Amino acid sequence: MIAQARAGECIQALSAILDRNALLTGADIPARNTADTSFLPPVRPLAVARPDTPQGVADVLRICAAHDVPVVPQGGLTGLAGGAHPIEGAVALSLERLQGIEEIDAAAATMTVRAGTPLEVIQKAADEAGFFIPLDLGARGSCAIGGNLGTNAGGNRVIRYGMAREMVLGIEVALADGTLMTSLNKMIKNNAGFDLKQLFIGSEGTLGVITRTVLRLHPQPGCTMAALCGVDDYGSVVKLLNGARRGLGPLLSAFEVMWPDYWHAATVRVPGIRRPVEGDHAFYVLVEAQGLDEQVDGGRFQSWLESQFEAGLIADAAISQSKADTLAFWRTRDAAGEFQTVLGAHCAFDIGLPVDAMDDFAKACRSRLEVEVPGCLSVYYGHIGDGNLHIVALVEGAATQPAADINRIVYETVRAFGGTVSAEHGIGTVKKPYLPYSRSAEELALMATIKKALDPKNILNPGKVIDLDVEAAS
Amino acid sequence: MIAQARAGECIQALSAILDRNALLTGADIPARNTADTSFLPPVRPLAVARPDTPQGVADVLRICAAHDVPVVPQGGLTGLAGGAHPIEGAVALSLERLQGIEEIDAAAATMTVRAGTPLEVIQKAADEAGFFIPLDLGARGSCAIGGNLGTNAGGNRVIRYGMAREMVLGIEVALADGTLMTSLNKMIKNNAGFDLKQLFIGSEGTLGVITRTVLRLHPQPGCTMAALCGVDDYGSVVKLLNGARRGLGPLLSAFEVMWPDYWHAATVRVPGIRRPVEGDHAFYVLVEAQGLDEQVDGGRFQSWLESQFEAGLIADAAISQSKADTLAFWRTRDAAGEFQTVLGAHCAFDIGLPVDAMDDFAKACRSRLEVEVPGCLSVYYGHIGDGNLHIVALVEGAATQPAADINRIVYETVRAFGGTVSAEHGIGTVKKPYLPYSRSAEELALMATIKKALDPKNILNPGKVIDLDVEAAS
Structure with missing residues (x-):
C-alpha cells in the first residue's frame, strides 16, 4: 500500500529551496527531460528538479519522500533500457547542473567529479593531467558519469579494465530519506566495513542517487596495435582468444567477434565501410592491444599474430600500420550504429553468454527466429572476450516490427543457454519482464529485500529493475 | 530484543540432519575451532557443524535461525581481526569439509570452487591448467577461499590485479534464514539487476555464508623482474610510483616501500636477511613487474630503471639477475613475519592512507608514540601503490605491551589523516571500536540497515564488524 502522494504540497516545498532555474514545472518542463534513449513514449514528469549541489539533491529527495512523491533520477538520458525514463506523477531529479571536476590527485591517481559531468569532459581532463580514463562508449559526449555508474556501464575495453564498477574508489549518494552519505574514499584497499558503494553502482537509481564519485586514473597507453582476422570455425575463435590472453x-x-551475417550487413549494406580482409570467413575477429611503446610492443604484437597464423587459427589477417588502419578496423564494428538508418527499425539486444556457448546460441537463436518469425534477419556480434553478445533482429520492410515475438524468442534462447538478458545496458523497464530469465527466485527476492530496506516508501525510480512483489518465472 | 536461544533443541535438530563427523559437541569440539589468528582468548562454541554440501550449510543456518541460535562461520581460521573467532552459545559453522574444485572452464577462463578449499590448492590447480590465480598471501596453505572472499583479502599484487573482490564472477551464499542463493555467474559483463555478490564479499560472514564461488582466471606471467631501490625523500618515492605506473x-x-626504522629492524635485527642495497637511505622501495617474456620485458624493465636513475629519483638500486635475487629482495619485505620472534609481542596495524599523506602520517604517528608511550619503537612499511601501510609498534622488553595506548594513538592519527583503520584484514571484533574513525554516522547507519534487512534475527556472526545500535563517534 503506497501512501497518497501530495504533489501540490511537494512542489511548493521544493520551490522554497530551489530557485526558478532549478525547479521547472508545467510548460517549462523541457522536452529533453520527458524521455531517455529507450524509445518509450515520452512522459511529462510532475516537475524537473535540477539542484546544483550534492546537498541540494539530498534535500529534493527528503522533500519528495516527506510528500510520498516518487523520484526518477536523470543523468545524460542516454540509457537504452528506460532507467531514466520519467514516470507520471514523479519528479524528474536531473543531475545536469551538478557538473565539474573537483580534484585530480596525481599521487593517488584519482579524480573526484560531480555526477552530472559528461564522460567526455572527464576523459579530456584525465588526458590533460597525463592520465587515462578507460571507460568509453558511443554516448561519451552526452552521457553523465553518474548514469555510467548507476548502470555500471561497460564499453569496448572491459576485457582489460573491467566495467565502470572497477573504476570507482569512492562515492557520495543521496539516500531515499534525504540522507547524504559521503564516502569519497581514494584508497585502493579499504576494508573498513561493508563496501557500500557496490550497492549503488548498477542499481539504476533505485537505491539512491549518486552525487559525486572518486574515479581511479590509469596511465596513458603508449601505443595501440590492432588486427582484423578471418577465422574459419568457432573452436579457433576460442583458441585465438586464449592465445591472446596468454600472448x-x-x-x-x-x-x-563478428558473425558473417553481421559482416555482410556492416560492410555491404552500410555504405563507405572498407573491408580490411577479403573473402568469406566463418568469423571476423578484431584484436586490439594497448602497449607501452610502439618499438617494443608493436613487434611483440606482430610476432604474436604470426604465431597464431602458424598455429592455423587465423585464415587471413590485416594488421594495422597506422591510426587510420586501426580506425578503419573499428569502423567495421561501429557500423552497427548505422543499422537504424540502413536496415530500419529493429530490435537490439545486449545479452551475455558463457564464451563457449556463444556460437551454439547464435545458431539456435537465428534458426528459431527464421522459423517462427517469417522473413526475420538477425545478425550477431560482440565483445566475446567479456561474454557479451549483441544482436540486431528485424523483418525488413515490415510496417511494424514483431517486437514481442522477437524479444520472446531471443530471451527464451538466452534462458535456455544460461545467459544474461543484460550484459551492460541494464534492466530499467524495458527488460524487466525478462529479468527472471536470468535470475532465480532467490536472487530476485534478495533484490527486493534490499530495495525495501533502502527505500521503504518505494519512491526511488519505482517499478524500475524489479517489482517488489517478486514471483519466480517458471 | 533478541529471542531466547533454544540451544538443546537446536543441537537435537542439527543432529537429525548431520552425521557424527559433521556435528561435534562437548569434548569432541576440536581446539582448532576455538580460536582464529586474532590472539583473542579461545572460546568453546556450542557445537561445531561442518556440513559437506552447500545445501547442508543452508540447512544448518535454517535450523539455527529457527531456534534463535547464532552462528559463526569459519574457514581456514587465519583471520587477524576476530571475524571467525567463536562466540559463546553460538554454533561454529565450519566450511572445512566443503572442499574441492568443481570445474575449470578454459574458454571462459573461470574456476568454480567450494568455499572451504585452501587458497594454495586453488593456485596449484590453476597453474596445472595453464592459468594463474593472482590472489596470494602468507596464509595460502591454510586459509580457505570462502574466508578470503568473506574478508575481501588483499595481498602483494593488488596494484595489478585488485583485491579478492575483483577476482570473483559468481557466488553461492547461504542466507540467514537458510535460503541457498546460487548465483554462479561466469560472465565478466552481467548487469541483470543488482550485483548481489558484492554484498557478501568483505562482509565477514555477517550477511551470509559463502558456499561456492566462480573465480576469474588470469594468464600465467611469463617472467618477473624486480629492483630494490634506495630513495632519498618521499617526494621522489611518489614520483617513482607514478613513473612506474607510466613506464x-x-x-x-x-x-x-620500507621506512628506515623498518629497514633496520628487518635487515639488522632479523638474522640472515641480505641487504640488496648498502648505505643509508630515507626510503627503500621494492618494485616488481610481471612481463610476458624475459627478452622483451627484462630489457624494458632495465631501461625504465635507468631512466628513473637518470631523473634523479633513485640514489642506489639493485636489479634482480635471478629468481634467487628476487626472492632475496622480497625477504627484506617478508622479514616482518619474524618480528614476533625477534622483537617480541607487539601491536600490528593494517591501515590505509592517501598516498601523498603517508610520510607525514608516519612522522606524526612515530612522534606521538615516542612522546606518549615512553620507549615505544614503531616501524613503517607497506604496499604504498595501493594506499596500504603496515605498522609494528611495541615497547621492547615490556612485561605487558601498552596496547590500549598504542592502538588509540595510531587510530587517532589515522582518523586525523583521513585514513582507514583496515586496508585488508577487515574489522571483525578487534577493530570494531575504531570503525567510526574511518566511517561516518551515515555510513554506519546504512551498514546497520543492510545487516538488519539480511539478518533480521541477528544470528549471523552477531557483534562482528558493526553494532546494531550505531552511534557516530565524535
Whole structure:
C-alpha cells in the first residue's frame, strides 16, 4: 500500500529551496527531460528538479519522500533500457547542473567529479593531467558519469579494465530519506566495513542517487596495435582468444567477434565501410592491444599474430600500420550504429553468454527466429572476450516490427543457454519482464529485500529493475 | 530484543540432519575451532557443524535461525581481526569439509570452487591448467577461499590485479534464514539487476555464508623482474610510483616501500636477511613487474630503471639477475613475519592512507608514540601503490605491551589523516571500536540497515564488524 502522494504540497516545498532555474514545472518542463534513449513514449514528469549541489539533491529527495512523491533520477538520458525514463506523477531529479571536476590527485591517481559531468569532459581532463580514463562508449559526449555508474556501464575495453564498477574508489549518494552519505574514499584497499558503494553502482537509481564519485586514473597507453582476422570455425575463435590472453597478457584491450551475417550487413549494406580482409570467413575477429611503446610492443604484437597464423587459427589477417588502419578496423564494428538508418527499425539486444556457448546460441537463436518469425534477419556480434553478445533482429520492410515475438524468442534462447538478458545496458523497464530469465527466485527476492530496506516508501525510480512483489518465472 | 536461544533443541535438530563427523559437541569440539589468528582468548562454541554440501550449510543456518541460535562461520581460521573467532552459545559453522574444485572452464577462463578449499590448492590447480590465480598471501596453505572472499583479502599484487573482490564472477551464499542463493555467474559483463555478490564479499560472514564461488582466471606471467631501490625523500618515492605506473603500465605488480626504522629492524635485527642495497637511505622501495617474456620485458624493465636513475629519483638500486635475487629482495619485505620472534609481542596495524599523506602520517604517528608511550619503537612499511601501510609498534622488553595506548594513538592519527583503520584484514571484533574513525554516522547507519534487512534475527556472526545500535563517534 503506497501512501497518497501530495504533489501540490511537494512542489511548493521544493520551490522554497530551489530557485526558478532549478525547479521547472508545467510548460517549462523541457522536452529533453520527458524521455531517455529507450524509445518509450515520452512522459511529462510532475516537475524537473535540477539542484546544483550534492546537498541540494539530498534535500529534493527528503522533500519528495516527506510528500510520498516518487523520484526518477536523470543523468545524460542516454540509457537504452528506460532507467531514466520519467514516470507520471514523479519528479524528474536531473543531475545536469551538478557538473565539474573537483580534484585530480596525481599521487593517488584519482579524480573526484560531480555526477552530472559528461564522460567526455572527464576523459579530456584525465588526458590533460597525463592520465587515462578507460571507460568509453558511443554516448561519451552526452552521457553523465553518474548514469555510467548507476548502470555500471561497460564499453569496448572491459576485457582489460573491467566495467565502470572497477573504476570507482569512492562515492557520495543521496539516500531515499534525504540522507547524504559521503564516502569519497581514494584508497585502493579499504576494508573498513561493508563496501557500500557496490550497492549503488548498477542499481539504476533505485537505491539512491549518486552525487559525486572518486574515479581511479590509469596511465596513458603508449601505443595501440590492432588486427582484423578471418577465422574459419568457432573452436579457433576460442583458441585465438586464449592465445591472446596468454600472448598479449594485460595488454589485450579488445577482442571483438563478428558473425558473417553481421559482416555482410556492416560492410555491404552500410555504405563507405572498407573491408580490411577479403573473402568469406566463418568469423571476423578484431584484436586490439594497448602497449607501452610502439618499438617494443608493436613487434611483440606482430610476432604474436604470426604465431597464431602458424598455429592455423587465423585464415587471413590485416594488421594495422597506422591510426587510420586501426580506425578503419573499428569502423567495421561501429557500423552497427548505422543499422537504424540502413536496415530500419529493429530490435537490439545486449545479452551475455558463457564464451563457449556463444556460437551454439547464435545458431539456435537465428534458426528459431527464421522459423517462427517469417522473413526475420538477425545478425550477431560482440565483445566475446567479456561474454557479451549483441544482436540486431528485424523483418525488413515490415510496417511494424514483431517486437514481442522477437524479444520472446531471443530471451527464451538466452534462458535456455544460461545467459544474461543484460550484459551492460541494464534492466530499467524495458527488460524487466525478462529479468527472471536470468535470475532465480532467490536472487530476485534478495533484490527486493534490499530495495525495501533502502527505500521503504518505494519512491526511488519505482517499478524500475524489479517489482517488489517478486514471483519466480517458471 | 533478541529471542531466547533454544540451544538443546537446536543441537537435537542439527543432529537429525548431520552425521557424527559433521556435528561435534562437548569434548569432541576440536581446539582448532576455538580460536582464529586474532590472539583473542579461545572460546568453546556450542557445537561445531561442518556440513559437506552447500545445501547442508543452508540447512544448518535454517535450523539455527529457527531456534534463535547464532552462528559463526569459519574457514581456514587465519583471520587477524576476530571475524571467525567463536562466540559463546553460538554454533561454529565450519566450511572445512566443503572442499574441492568443481570445474575449470578454459574458454571462459573461470574456476568454480567450494568455499572451504585452501587458497594454495586453488593456485596449484590453476597453474596445472595453464592459468594463474593472482590472489596470494602468507596464509595460502591454510586459509580457505570462502574466508578470503568473506574478508575481501588483499595481498602483494593488488596494484595489478585488485583485491579478492575483483577476482570473483559468481557466488553461492547461504542466507540467514537458510535460503541457498546460487548465483554462479561466469560472465565478466552481467548487469541483470543488482550485483548481489558484492554484498557478501568483505562482509565477514555477517550477511551470509559463502558456499561456492566462480573465480576469474588470469594468464600465467611469463617472467618477473624486480629492483630494490634506495630513495632519498618521499617526494621522489611518489614520483617513482607514478613513473612506474607510466613506464611499466599494467606490468607493474608490486610497489613496496620500507621506512628506515623498518629497514633496520628487518635487515639488522632479523638474522640472515641480505641487504640488496648498502648505505643509508630515507626510503627503500621494492618494485616488481610481471612481463610476458624475459627478452622483451627484462630489457624494458632495465631501461625504465635507468631512466628513473637518470631523473634523479633513485640514489642506489639493485636489479634482480635471478629468481634467487628476487626472492632475496622480497625477504627484506617478508622479514616482518619474524618480528614476533625477534622483537617480541607487539601491536600490528593494517591501515590505509592517501598516498601523498603517508610520510607525514608516519612522522606524526612515530612522534606521538615516542612522546606518549615512553620507549615505544614503531616501524613503517607497506604496499604504498595501493594506499596500504603496515605498522609494528611495541615497547621492547615490556612485561605487558601498552596496547590500549598504542592502538588509540595510531587510530587517532589515522582518523586525523583521513585514513582507514583496515586496508585488508577487515574489522571483525578487534577493530570494531575504531570503525567510526574511518566511517561516518551515515555510513554506519546504512551498514546497520543492510545487516538488519539480511539478518533480521541477528544470528549471523552477531557483534562482528558493526553494532546494531550505531552511534557516530565524535
